[in-house]
Amino acid sequence: MDPVDLTRRIEPGMPVYPGDPGVTAEASATMDDDGYRVTHLSFTTHVGTHIDAPAHMEPDGATLDAFGVGDFRFAARLVDLAGDADADRGLDAREPVTPAVLPDGDALDADTDMLVLRTGWGDHWGEERYFDHPYLTAAAARHVADLGCAVGLDTINPDPTPTDRAGDDEPEGVPAHHELLGAGRFVVENLRLPGTLPERFVLRSFPLRVDADGAPVRAVAADR
Template sequence: MEPVDLTRRLEPGMPVYPGDPGVSAEPSATMDEEGYRVTGLSFTTHVGTHVDAPAHMEPEGATLDEYGIADFRFDARLVDLADGDGLERREPITPAMLPDDAGDADLLAIRTGWGDYWGDERYFDHPYLPPAAARHVADLGCAVGLDAINPDPTPTPRASDDEPEGVPAHHELLGAGRFIVENLALGGDLPERFTLRAYPLRVDADGAPVRAVAE
């Protein structure tokens, strides 16, 4: 297959996790004044299509610099939950919806269908992984990629009282040393198996934006 870009564009006004600062891109040098262009960028380590390292949630978790570049090349298996009737708003993704055996895959790319709402308020009311489902994925030895902003429920006024509190899916996955790749643009034309290259910016941090490419 030809390489497929699964990356969301970094730009001002893009969706960010509620309460996080947005993206800014301001000229620091212009063609008219300096004779060349330079843009000053400001964003967090968890903006756009990005990878969470264990240090994001785990007090003793590893940062990105503790991994080699090959650790961000994944044998991915697509789990397409957007087929048929699809998922409902804020629906839990149960272990029964996920494979019992990942085979030789080391990342489950979960297509919820909520990527279609990128740029809309509905994007924040995505389906989520309850602790048991996240634990199931970790036990399979897999990382998780999602077309959503969060494997846990994202706080919005439409949250219900029976949703998990905090970020238990993050803890289940990151605590087991499994990466989380969020805000993937998982289109409907991906094959069931592909290689996902999600190379982060080279920064020793709790996460970073990636250029995510399926091959």
């Protein structure tokens, strides 16, 4: 398996979590004026394909600097929830994902430490519909954490993202985040998940070296 880049490009106009500042990229030096180019980038720690550290949601949670570089290498299991392109059933907008559709410990290799969930919502990147993705119930997030796994998603959020189309029965707050980050499990969001990915692969998801609550990553899938 050749390495596969699962990373969204960071660029102005890209989707960001509602209420977050957008990405800016401005020239601070130009070839004409300075003889070289430098670009001033501005974005949050949770832009594009990024990793959430426990400090993102937990008052006493660890920041990225508490982890070694090897902690960002994952033995990943792909869980395809999107359904076959010719099938009648995939996930609907804002549909809750329950433990029933996730593998249990008997279905995982002993070294598996991340479940990568393909919801199909990555196909809506750049559309308003992207924010109405399926979401993990608290029970599903707890199930993943109890398996000893982090989670990777092709969505902007494991919890429901606030939009005008939110349902009255959706959970308040960020219970899936709390279940995962409270257990010390990472969350990697906004993955680009092509249909050619195998069921099992190694995901290297190395963040920028900042002592923060999260950071953009270069997410690359490769052979074990």
